[in-house]
Amino acid sequence: SYGTQVSPDFISAVTEEVMAEALAWQSRPLEAMYPVEFFDALRVKIRADGGVSNKAVYLALCIQADGQRDVLGLWIEQTEGAKFWMKVFNDLKTRGCQDILIAVVDGLKGLADAINTVYPKTTVQTCIVHLIRNSLDYAGWKDRKLVAQALRPIYTAVSEEAACEALEAFAQSPWGVKYPSIVLAWRRAWEHVTPFFVF
Numbered sequence: 001s002y003g004t005q006v007s008p009d010f011i012s013a014v015t016e017e018v019m020a021e022a023l024a025w026q027s028r029p030l031e032a033m034y035p036v037e038f039f040d041a042l043r044v045k046i047r048a049d050g051g052v053s054n055k056a057v058y059l060a061l062c063i064q065a066d067g068q069r070d071v072l073g074l075w076i077e078q079t080e081g082a083k084f085w086m087k088v089f090n091d092l093k094t095r096g097c098q099d100i101l102i103a104v105v106d107g108l109k110g111l112a113d114a115i116n117t118v119y120p121k122t123t124v125q126t127c128i129v130h131l132i133r134n135s136l137d138y139a140g141w142k143d144r145k146l147v148a149q150a151l152r153p154i155y156t157a158v159s160e161e162a163a164c165e166a167l168e169a170f171a172q173s174p175w176g177v178k179y180p181s182i183v184l185a186w187r188r189a190w191e192h193v194t195p196f197f198v199f
Contacts, residue, residue: 033065
């Protein structure tokens, strides 16, 4: 469209160069310890082999000791699951990451166990944004804003004890009575909701 002609050989050479850079980045050595790592998967449509398929892009993002942020890796798979996350954690360990102080994750079943298998001393923290988003899926569209406001005292509490009291207050409130599944979701995840109160 810009009137530029590019040969197939040139495109092939550029693609090979970019792929080599990407592979070098994906396998680069890591620091021995990261204070905080965030693990998540994004659903994306990827064009390959003449078609488009829905895939999960696994993402490991860290905050280093000096406060800098870094993406440690991206992995592509058909579906998100704890079994594949185990491969990701083993890959990070092979590349030199021997310890993670806090791992922030969504509520995927088995993910906390997978982390603690590879990094047994790591504190697993449920991502509050994911938990709120999942909670609002139970609420009717018109109620979502008000339910979100009613949940706020739980995760903004000054201590774990105060958060527990706020959860019980929500459970007894009209919203908790109307949407008991939200209360159950928070209670199921509670062990991994509360670690950040220590800090």
